[in-house]
Amino acid sequence: MGHLSTHVLDTMNGCPAAGMQVTLQRQQADGYATLQTLALNADGRPPQGPLLDTATLAVGRYRLLFEVGAYFRARGVTLPEPAFLDCVPVEFGIADAAAHYHVPLLVSPWSYSTYRGS
Numbered sequence: 829m830g831h832l833s834t835h836v837l838d839t840m841n842g843c844p845a846a847g848m849q850v851t852l853q854r855q856q857a858d859g860y861a862t863l864q865t866l867a868l869n870a871d872g873r874p875p876q877g878p879l880l881d882t883a884t885l886a887v888g889r890y891r892l893l894f895e896v897g898a899y900f901r902a903r904g905v906t907l908p909e910p911a912f913l914d915c916v917p918v919e920f921g922i923a924d925a926a927a928h929y930h931v932p933l934l935v936s937p938w939s940y941s942t943y944r945g946s
Contacts, residue, residue, distance in 0.1 A: 830885045830926045831878035834892060835945070836868055840936040841903065844872025848899040852879050855889035885925045892918045892931055900937045907937055918942050 832852075836845035848868045853860035869875040897914035900907060913935070922929055930945035 829882045830924070830928065831882060832880040832885055832890070832922070832929045832931070833878045834874065834931045834933070836872045836894060836933045836935060838872075838899075838903075838936070839934050839939075840900070840905070844868070844870065845899055845933075845935065846870045846872060847902065848872070849895040850874070851893040851895075853891045853893065854886075855891070860891055882926075885922065885929075887922055887925050889919065889921050891920075892933075894918070894933055894935065894940075896935055896937070896940070905937055912938055913940065916940050920944075 834850065836848055837843070838845045845868055849865065850868060851865045852863045854863055864879065866874055894916040896916050897907060897911040916933065916935065918931060918933065920931060928946070931942060932945045934941045
């Protein structure tokens with residue numbers, strides 16, 4: 829059963845990035861179209877579960893926009909202006925709509941890492 833999921837961990841504070849805003853977009857012929865915008869739950873995951881499920885996952889190019897700067901500011905972290913990281917875009921492709929794609933993000937105000945998870 830194909831689906832797309834994400835999970836964000838705040839490596840500065842050693843916890844899930846609860847409340848971080850995330851936007852999912854799909855590439856169209858004329859640019860990216862927003863599919864949804866949400867705030868992550870207490871576990872750093874989308875509150876509704878998968879971002880896309882079997883019925884909505886399709887082959888194509890996608891982008892997740894993680895609002896890192898706003899998240900750390902809300903936690904009381906003093907960031908320079910402009911912040912080193914503000915919005916972190918992760919662009920990726922879905923080649924098999926029947927597969928599970930997991931896009932985790934490990935993030936601090938100064939660095940991030942992502943990979944195709946399981």
